[in-house]
Amino acid sequence: MKSLLSRKIDWRASFIYWMFGLVFILFAILLHGDGFLQTTNLVNIFRQTATITIMAVAMTLVIGSAEIDLSIGSVAGLSSVCVALVLQHANLAVGILTGIAVGLVVGAINGILVARFGIPSFLVTLGMQGIASGVAALITNFAPIPVLNNHYNSIFGSGNFGKFPGLLVWSFVFVFLGWVTLTKTTFGRRILATGGNRDAAEFNGINTKKIKFYVLLISSLVAAIAGMLYAGRLQTGRYEFGVGDELSAIAAVILGGTSLFGGSGTIVGTFVGALLVGLINNGLILAGLPVSEQQIVRGMIIILAVALAKKK
Amino acid sequence: MTQPVNAVEMNNISKSFFGTKVLNDVSFVVRAGEIHALAGENGAGKSTLMKILQGVYQKDAGEIRVAGESKKIESFADALASGIGMVFQEFSLVPDLTVAQNIFLNREPKNKFGMITDNASVKQAREILANLDLDLDVTAKVRTLGRAYQQLTEIAKAISFNAKVLILDEPTASLAKHEVEALFKLLKKLTSQGVAIIYVSHRMDEIFTICDRITVLRDGKMIATSNISEITGEEVISQITGRHDVQALEVDHTEIDRSGVPAVKVTDLSAGPLKNINFELFPGEILGIAGLMGSGRTELLRALFGMDRKESGEIAIGGTHVDIRGAQDAMRSGMALIPEDRRRQGLVMEHTVSSNLVATNLRSVSHLNFLDFSKINRLSSEMIQKFEIRPAEPNRQVKLLSGGNQQKVVFAKWMATNPSIVLLDEPTVGVDIGTKIEIMKFVRGLAAEGKSIIIVSSELPELLSVCHRILIMKNGEIKEEVLRADIESEDHLQVIVQGIK
Numbered sequence: 001m002k003s004l005l006s007r008k009i010d011w012r013a014s015f016i017y018w019m020f021g022l023v024f025i026l027f028a029i030l031l032h033g034d035g036f037l038q039t040t041n042l043v044n045i046f047r048q049t050a051t052i053t054i055m056a057v058a059m060t061l062v063i064g065s066a067e068i069d070l071s072i073g074s075v076a077g078l079s080s081v082c083v084a085l086v087l088q089h090a091n092l093a094v095g096i097l098t099g100i101a102v103g104l105v106v107g108a109i110n111g112i113l114v115a116r117f118g119i120p121s122f123l124v125t126l127g128m129q130g131i132a133s134g135v136a137a138l139i140t141n142f143a144p145i146p147v148l149n150n151h152y153n154s155i156f157g158s159g160n161f162g163k164f165p166g167l168l169v170w171s172f173v174f175v176f177l178g179w180v181t182l183t184k185t186t187f188g189r190r191i192l193a194t195g196g197n198r199d200a201a202e203f204n205g206i207n208t209k210k211i212k213f214y215v216l217l218i219s220s221l222v223a224a225i226a227g228m229l230y231a232g233r234l235q236t237g238r239y240e241f242g243v244g245d246e247l248s249a250i251a252a253v254i255l256g257g258t259s260l261f262g263g264s265g266t267i268v269g270t271f272v273g274a275l276l277v278g279l280i281n282n283g284l285i286l287a288g289l290p291v292s293e294q295q296i297v298r299g300m301i302i303i304l305a306v307a308l309a310k311k312k
Numbered sequence: 313m314t315q316p317v318n319a320v321e322m323n324n325i326s327k328s329f330f331g332t333k334v335l336n337d338v339s340f341v342v343r344a345g346e347i348h349a350l351a352g353e354n355g356a357g358k359s360t361l362m363k364i365l366q367g368v369y370q371k372d373a374g375e376i377r378v379a380g381e382s383k384k385i386e387s388f389a390d391a392l393a394s395g396i397g398m399v400f401q402e403f404s405l406v407p408d409l410t411v412a413q414n415i416f417l418n419r420e421p422k423n424k425f426g427m428i429t430d431n432a433s434v435k436q437a438r439e440i441l442a443n444l445d446l447d448l449d450v451t452a453k454v455r456t457l458g459r460a461y462q463q464l465t466e467i468a469k470a471i472s473f474n475a476k477v478l479i480l481d482e483p484t485a486s487l488a489k490h491e492v493e494a495l496f497k498l499l500k501k502l503t504s505q506g507v508a509i510i511y512v513s514h515r516m517d518e519i520f521t522i523c524d525r526i527t528v529l530r531d532g533k534m535i536a537t538s539n540i541s542e543i544t545g546e547e548v549i550s551q552i553t554g555r556h557d558v559q560a561l562e563v564d565h566t567e568i569d570r571s572g573v574p575a576v577k578v579t580d581l582s583a584g585p586l587k588n589i590n591f592e593l594f595p596g597e598i599l600g601i602a603g604l605m606g607s608g609r610t611e612l613l614r615a616l617f618g619m620d621r622k623e624s625g626e627i628a629i630g631g632t633h634v635d636i637r638g639a640q641d642a643m644r645s646g647m648a649l650i651p652e653d654r655r656r657q658g659l660v661m662e663h664t665v666s667s668n669l670v671a672t673n674l675r676s677v678s679h680l681n682f683l684d685f686s687k688i689n690r691l692s693s694e695m696i697q698k699f700e701i702r703p704a705e706p707n708r709q710v711k712l713l714s715g716g717n718q719q720k721v722v723f724a725k726w727m728a729t730n731p732s733i734v735l736l737d738e739p740t741v742g743v744d745i746g747t748k749i750e751i752m753k754f755v756r757g758l759a760a761e762g763k764s765i766i767i768v769s770s771e772l773p774e775l776l777s778v779c780h781r782i783l784i785m786k787n788g789e790i791k792e793e794v795l796r797a798d799i800e801s802e803d804h805l806q807v808i809v810q811g812i813k
Contacts, residue, residue, distance in 0.1 A: 184427040186420055189409075193417055196406035203404050204418040205389050264408040 066262025084237025103224025156232025196263025397470030
């Protein structure tokens with residue numbers, strides 16, 4: 001455990017923590033009067049970031065294996081509408097299974113095209129992004145679908161688990177699972193080997209195609225769960241949910257210190273990266289900036305952070 | 313005493329690719345505890361033979377016996393299971409994992425919950441390295457290690473699979489002299505433990521230093537297996553080439569006129585590791601640069617060619633001061649650089665021979681920035697013919713050529729710019745001995761035309777055969793300058809390079 005920690009602390013990897021602390025203190029001072037430090041606001045940051053956090057955890061595995069998944073935002077949207085539609089006629093269990101099925105189907109298609117047919121994941125998932133959001137719009141005719149199943153809404157985002165907000169628990173569960181997977185399992189080690197040096201991985205008997213397939217499958221499955229959380233939190237299924245989330249997730253992963261070129265990955269870094277993205281969003285809203293200006297400032301902060309993190 | 317069992321027997325192996333026979337009834341026998349050199353020109357069949365032994369390719373005919381037992385080796389895993397380990401030329405480690413994690417990749421020790429326990433792998437990796445007398449931090453990421461240590465990690469990894477046969481392909485290609493010594497020490501240690509080592513190399517001096525026997529392949533056929541003690545270097549070279557012009561590398565005694573204006577004059581140049589470099593280079597002169605890895609040899613060529621920014625000092629070309637800020641400036645001043653790593657710096661491997669050949673010369677094969685394909689075809693065919701690039705197919709991807717022919721493509725494309733100053737960085741690394749001789753003859757020809765040459769090489773015999781003058785670098789400085797005529801032997805130069813007084 002000690003060696004694990006000491007290895008993690010190099011400047012590039014620990015940068016995100018400094019950056020997070022800096023932005024937090026900055027907002028605490030500047031937005032003091034706007035209620036930034038109030039508990040409800042801080043919990044809100046976690047809640048609003050939850051979907052990005054769990055997608056970014058899966059994205060860490062994807063990027064660690066030197067692939068990319070641009071379809072996760074659309075998959076979240078598709079899953080939210082499918083679940084909402086099914087819940088109008090069926091019970092909770094069927095609704096949950098529907099969401100999971102959406103993730104597995106899309107993920108299997110992505111995975112087969114990339115692993116079996118060797119098509120670059122960038123292109124496969126870019127295409128899938130359009131397909132998934134197109135299907136979501138088509139089956140709902142662009143209309144939001146209300147979710148009236150209170151059990152569902154309470155489990156997936158609106159309610160609390162004991163004393164803790166559900167979304168907070170969801171985030172921590174996924175971060176924990178991701179951390180265990182990446183650092184403690186052979187699967188995680190194989191992901192990093194595949195991304196770090198695919199030839200070497202093959203020569204060590206690792207079936208890198210299989211690794212890539214499963215990584216993309218997991219990514220879609222997790223994105224579908226994120227979509228279910230959208231549906232539960234906002235008590236609606238809507239094809240637009242998740243639009244652009246893939247970019248926030250990628251930003252969180254890279255901010256967290258994972259190499260965009262594969263072979264490395266840190267889940268804790270990703271978590272803090274996602275929180276930083278959420279923190280910035282929250283601060284800019286509290287500051288009362290219009291959406292257009294929020295986008296500009298957010299873009300600049302992300303470029304700056306990644307540029308600084310890169311510089312040794 | 314029982315008859316010693318051979319570690320590996322490859323009997324009557326044949327292999328064809330697309331109807332071309334690349335191995336023809338080759339037999340190759342390696343005894344336990346010996347270091348056995350496998351030599352031959354590029355394309356002679358060495359790599360194919362070794363890939364069959366590793367299970368990468370399947371033989372068409374023949375038999376493989378490992379430790380006396382007939383084995384079917386159909387995959388890399390089969391090879392490992394049979395006790396055959398490979399140390400790769402292109403390293404096969406994962407850079408972001410530690411030494412221990414790499415050694416145990418895909419067979420990590422696990423606790424009772426099925427979770428990886430790095431502590432156990434660290435402990436076991438330390439034991440493996442201690443057994444090999446290697447001092448290496450097993451928790452360091454492979455990325456942070458030098459090439460030599462990466463290679464030692466590879467060897468340790470192969471040994472940890474209980475390999476009884478170890479294949480090394482050009483293991484010293486990127487090692488400095490003292491690193492080579494460390495490697496050789498390790499190899500001797502392994503043979504004393506009964507491991508058989510197959511040593512694939514182009515370097516005669518190493519083969520004669522470390523190997524017990526040598527097998528030579530030529531054109532897919534086994535030519536001979538000999539005891540090293542019973543054969544001379546010249547005999548081996550003539551087995552390899554099948555020709556008898558090994559004298560091609562004899563010393564050139566041309567006198568250089570150093571009274572006129574120097575083609576290149578470098579004054580107090582500092583850049584990165586380089587400190588206060590001063591030298592002159594005259595027309596028609598071949599200047600060698602010797603020194604260990606990291607002595608600043610490559611950096612000197614990079615600074616001259618404008619790839620690294622100089623911090624101070626002056627460069628004058630033909631008596632005129634020039635400010636070289638990049639490769640474009642250098643080319644305009646009449647320089648050409650044949651880089652060290654042709655795969656990365658010299659060629660676009662995915663592109664065709666023809667598009668690589670014209671890459672330095674796009675202006676002359678285009679009109680208003682539109683490419684003139686008939687001109688490209690004509691020019692590249694001419695160059696292919698002139699430089700005897702084989703196969704003579706302009707539209708073949710350059711990655712499909714042998715190392716020697718790739719290097720000819722690099723030469724050809726730079727010569728097309730008609731440079732007056734040619735900088736060569738390790739021009740014969742990984743090329744076969746036939747091409748090596750051709751390259752050296754060619755360099756001499758360039759000098760005879762009045763061009764000025766700077767050649768960086770780790771192979772001292774090479775420098776001794778073509779250079780008129782040799783600079784010896786150490787720690788970014790020029791430590792000594794010697795005229796070729798004043799050097800008595802390779803040992804003499806080696807002593808100077810190593811800095812032993």
